[in-house]
Amino acid sequence: MNNLSIDSEQGSILVIDDTPANLQVLMGLLSERGYEVCPMPSGTLALQGIHLDDYPDLILLDIQMPDLNGYEVCQKLKADERTREIPIIFISALDDLFDKVKAFEAGGIDYIAKPFQAEEVFLRVRTHLTLSRLQKKLKSKTEDQARQIREKNIILEDTVEQLESTNHKLEIANQELKLNLEQLQSTQLQLVQNEKMATLGQLVAGVAHEINNPVVFIDGNIHHALEYVRDLISLVELYQEQVGDPNDKIRNYTEAIDLDFLIEDLPKTITSMKEGADRIRNISYSLRTFSRGDSDRPIKFNIHEGIDSTLLILKHRLKDNGVRPEIEIVKKYGDLPEIACFPGKLNQVFMNLLSNAIDALDEALNNPSHCQPQQIIVKTEISAEKEQATIWIEDNGMGMSEEVKNKVFDRLFTTKEVGKGTGLGLAIAREIIEEKHGGQIWLESEAGQGTKFAIALPLSSSDVSFN
Numbered sequence: 001m002n003n004l005s006i007d008s009e010q011g012s013i014l015v016i017d018d019t020p021a022n023l024q025v026l027m028g029l030l031s032e033r034g035y036e037v038c039p040m041p042s043g044t045l046a047l048q049g050i051h052l053d054d055y056p057d058l059i060l061l062d063i064q065m066p067d068l069n070g071y072e073v074c075q076k077l078k079a080d081e082r083t084r085e086i087p088i089i090f091i092s093a094l095d096d097l098f099d100k101v102k103a104f105e106a107g108g109i110d111y112i113a114k115p116f117q118a119e120e121v122f123l124r125v126r127t128h129l130t131l132s133r134l135q136k137k138l139k140s141k142t143e144d145q146a147r148q149i150r151e152k153n154i155i156l157e158d159t160v161e162q163l164e165s166t167n168h169k170l171e172i173a174n175q176e177l178k179l180n181l182e183q184l185q186s187t188q189l190q191l192v193q194n195e196k197m198a199t200l201g202q203l204v205a206g207v208a209h210e211i212n213n214p215v216v217f218i219d220g221n222i223h224h225a226l227e228y229v230r231d232l233i234s235l236v237e238l239y240q241e242q243v244g245d246p247n248d249k250i251r252n253y254t255e256a257i258d259l260d261f262l263i264e265d266l267p268k269t270i271t272s273m274k275e276g277a278d279r280i281r282n283i284s285y286s287l288r289t290f291s292r293g294d295s296d297r298p299i300k301f302n303i304h305e306g307i308d309s310t311l312l313i314l315k316h317r318l319k320d321n322g323v324r325p326e327i328e329i330v331k332k333y334g335d336l337p338e339i340a341c342f343p344g345k346l347n348q349v350f351m352n353l354l355s356n357a358i359d360a361l362d363e364a365l366n367n368p369s370h371c372q373p374q375q376i377i378v379k380t381e382i383s384a385e386k387e388q389a390t391i392w393i394e395d396n397g398m399g400m401s402e403e404v405k406n407k408v409f410d411r412l413f414t415t416k417e418v419g420k421g422t423g424l425g426l427a428i429a430r431e432i433i434e435e436k437h438g439g440q441i442w443l444e445s446e447a448g449q450g451t452k453f454a455i456a457l458p459l460s461s462s463d464v465s466f467n
């Protein structure tokens with residue numbers, strides 16, 4: 001389109017009509033108004049010639065022509081991308097509805113009936129030229145805007161992409177941070193608990209050591225003492241036999257000390273002293289079992305000894321404390337083989353679970369409807385497939401609500417008063433069982449009824465982690 005104002009009466013018009021008189025009239029009229037007119041006497045010529053020069057701004061097209069009629073010319077022009085947009089006004093003598101419809105269907109924009117009035121031709125030509133120019137302008141504007149939007153879109157897409165990539169990086173950094181934080185918390189947790197256990201372990205090991213020396217001393221000598229006593233008794237009996245009738249002094253003293261009873265009882269006394277010494281030695285052994293440190297590899301360990309040694313350490317808490325009677329420990333030990341594990345760590349788990357059970361039993365006292373006697377049942381069993389050992393620690397304490405049950409393994413979750421519980425016990429127990437031993441720990445509990453913790457440990461040491 002040339003640089004004309006929108007409603008200018010200028011512009012180029014192609015007139016296609018096989019009647020020379022019509023061509024002449026229209027050329028005369030339009031040229032007079034300032035339009036540049038190009039006449040074409042046939043459709044075929046028009047279709048060829050239209051591409052040779054600048055495309056016209058508008059076409060006036062006769063319908064009835066000998067070679068190609070107006071509809072066909074119109075269809076061909078509309079089918080060609082280069083000429084599709086040029087407005088076409090039909091001019092024809094025919095005036096029935098069918099042809100008008102056909103003209104519009106072929107792509108015509110308007111219709112002027114012959115004989116035409118000059119003013120009508122001007123008006124329609126001018127209107128359609130204006131409309132066409134407006135449309136072109138609008139189209140170019142729309143295209144401009146579409147292009148701008150596309151450009152902005154590209155920039156936006158770039159920005160979004162950059163944002164997404166930044167976001168992704170942030171998310172990764174965030175995840176790493178979270179992981180680091182979790183590891184840090186876990187390490188801190190482990191350190192606190194290790195410190196606690198190490199202190200307790202040292203204390204217990206110290207006590208065990210202190211006890212052990214005198215016990216070895218007693219145990220080592222008691223056997224000799226018994227021998228000596230037996231020898232002395234034999235000697236006394238020999239004297240009695242040899243001397244026969246003793247004097248009064250000896251007789252009185254013999255009666256005073258009840259020599260017959262003494263001879264009968266002294267070996268028994270020494271034997272029971274030996275039993276006592278044996279028990280102390282067992283306690284000392286248990287204390288050392290409890291306080292044993294772990295190496296970085298699992299070792300074969302008798303789980304029952306671990307539980308027994310932990311119960312021994314907790315004995316003072318199980319006793320009648322004036323507020324409640326002694327807590328009964330019921331052991332239902334199965335036939336467990338030695339299990340490859342980290343004994344110190346496992347003892348720590350038993351300690352945490354048994355302490356919690358005692359706490360729950362202490363607390364159950366506040367509930368007068370609670371059943372008696374207070375019991376902790378420790379049961380061990382080997383699975384039918386002999387793949388894992390299961391240890392149950394069950395109390396008939398106050399139990400847990402559903403809400404508490406869902407949180408017990410969370411770090412720092414506690415229902416105990418400040419100073420009494422830190423909320424670490426079960427979190428650590430889970431870490432030790434699941435991560436260190438490749439086992440499982442779970443619980444069953446009902447508020448007011450009691451709680452049962454279960455630990456399953458794999459028997460094959462290949463499941464045990466060495467970290």
Ligand SMILES: Nc1ncnc2c1ncn2[C@@H]1O[C@H](COP(=O)(O)OP(=O)(O)OP(=O)(O)O)[C@@H](O)[C@H]1O
Nearest residue numbers: 356357360408414415416421422423424425426451
């Ligand atoms: N046998 C149990 N009976 C009832 N509630 C229990 C029992 N064992 C644990 N709980 C509940 O689970 C919570 C968390 O136990 P966990 O051993 O992790 O921490 P804690 O005993 O509160 O403190 P910590 O063991 O660190 O001194 C307890 O506060 C208690 O509410």
Ligand SMILES: [Mg+2]
Nearest residue numbers: 352356425426
């Ligand atoms: Mg606890």
